[in-house]
Amino acid sequence: MPVTDADVERWLREDLGHHDVTNDVPGETEGRLVATEPGVAAGIDAAAAVFSYLDVEVVDRVADGDDLTADATALRVAGGAQDVLRAERVAVNIAGHASGIATKTSEAVAAAEQSIVDAVAGEESVGEPPAIAGTRKTTPGLRGVEKRAIAAGGGDTHRLDLSHMVMVKDNHVAELGMGAAIERFRERASFATKIEVEVEEVEDAPRAAEAGADIVLLDNMAPATVEEAVDLVAESEADALLEASGGITVETVPEYATTGVDVLSMGSLTHSAPSLDFSFRTG
Numbered sequence: 001m002p003v004t005d006a007d008v009e010r011w012l013r014e015d016l017g018h019h020d021v022t023n024d025v026p027g028e029t030e031g032r033l034v035a036t037e038p039g040v041a042a043g044i045d046a047a048a049a050v051f052s053y054l055d056v057e058v059v060d061r062v063a064d065g066d067d068l069t070a071d072a073t074a075l076r077v078a079g080g081a082q083d084v085l086r087a088e089r090v091a092v093n094i095a096g097h098a099s100g101i102a103t104k105t106s107e108a109v110a111a112a113e114q115s116i117v118d119a120v121a122g123e124e125s126v127g128e129p130p131a132i133a134g135t136r137k138t139t140p141g142l143r144g145v146e147k148r149a150i151a152a153g154g155g156d157t158h159r160l161d162l163s164h165m166v167m168v169k170d171n172h173v174a175e176l177g178m179g180a181a182i183e184r185f186r187e188r189a190s191f192a193t194k195i196e197v198e199v200e201e202v203e204d205a206p207r208a209a210e211a212g213a214d215i216v217l218l219d220n221m222a223p224a225t226v227e228e229a230v231d232l233v234a235e236s237e238a239d240a241l242l243e244a245s246g247g248i249t250v251e252t253v254p255e256y257a258t259t260g261v262d263v264l265s266m267g268s269l270t271h272s273a274p275s276l277d278f279s280f281r282t283g
Contacts, residue, residue: 003046003144008053010141011090025081030059031088031282033075033095035068039276040106042149043098044074047091051075054083064152065102074099074278081282088280097142098149099276105153105269108132108250112264115254130257130264133158135245137267146270158265168197168213178204179211186212196243205229209238215263220246223255230260 033047041062048058056079068074074095077084112129119126133156138146147157159165166185173181178197185195196215197208202225208216218229226244233242243263244256256264 003049005053007046007141007144008050008090011050011094012053012086015090016086025085027081028079029081029084029282030076030078031084031280032073032077033091034279034281035070035072035074035099036277036279037070039068039099039103040153041066041068041074041095041099042102042152043095043145045148046098046145047075047095050091050094051077051079051084051087054087055079056083056087064098064148065154068099068276084282092278092280093275094145096275096278097273098145098152099278100273101146101149101270102153103276104250104273105132105134105150105155108253108264108266108269109154111250111253112257115257118254119258124258126258127260130244130261131156132253132269133243133263133265134269135265135267136161137271139270150269153269155269156263164193165215166193166195167217168195170198170200178208182208182212199229202229202232205242206232206236206238209233209240210236213240215241215243217265218242218244218261223252223259226256226261227259234260 042064044061044064048061051058056077059078060076062074109132112132116126116129134147134150135158147160150157166189168181176184182195182197194214196217197213198217198219199205199208200219205216205218218226230242233240241262243265244261245265248256248264248266249268253264
């Protein structure tokens with residue numbers, strides 16, 4: 001989902017309104033998008049697209065996923081002063097929001113990896129660190145920017161929209177029954193579409209796996225309960241990935257990472273990530 005001219009036009013129209021006097025500045029200028037705190041860069045492509053839309057030259061930029069130190073220049077532009085200033089706030093907002101998501105994702109990934117290192121050092125038997133994934137809890141109109149920010153931070157984007165994977169939830173099971181729901185969606189989905197089944201009770205995890213789920217989502221379970229579900233599915237010998245979700249934060253990632261689960265999905269990566277602070281400086 002690349003940033004389109006329609007996206008940029010919508011963002012600019014929202015900010016500029018109908019009579020922009022504030023940025024009625026003559027001449028040419030240069031500008032820099034500067035990080036005022038360390039973090040992971042993201043949304044820089046979108047910020048660059050805003051300037052390019054107004055015919056402002058993007059002279060230099062960092063890549064999404066690059067580490068930023070405090071006072072690092074993420075983007076450098078040159079062009080008409082009016083257009084540089086008109087693009088400034090939209091570019092800063094987009095880059096700050098996306099980089100905040102990337103930074104939080106990177107922290108979660110690091111926490112998962114470190115927990116495995118610590119467990120091995122303590123002579124615990126553990127596997128690989130789980131993937132850190134986003135969810136569909138995104139801001140309407142900004143899903144593409146936010147999903148790319150998760151990837152920039154080293155996370156997995158999970159399904160981008162409803163067409164990417166079938167999610168069998170509690171309402172489906174209540175209406176159809178677990179086995180019938182899986183069978184119904186398997187018949188209607190492409191061979192390339194995975195089916196994930198959400199369960200809230202430990203005993204339902206092996207049932208879902210044995211019924212043909214590609215992925216079993218362990219929803220709102222404590223770490224000890226997740227570990228119990230992982231063991232039950234392993235005993236069933238069913239071939240399914242296991243994902244834990246529901247209120248997981250960067251702080252609680254280490255508790256979940258050593259349970260043996262394959263994926264930790266976190267809505268907080270998008271709906272609760274603080275923006276990374278940027279400043280735009282001209283001249």
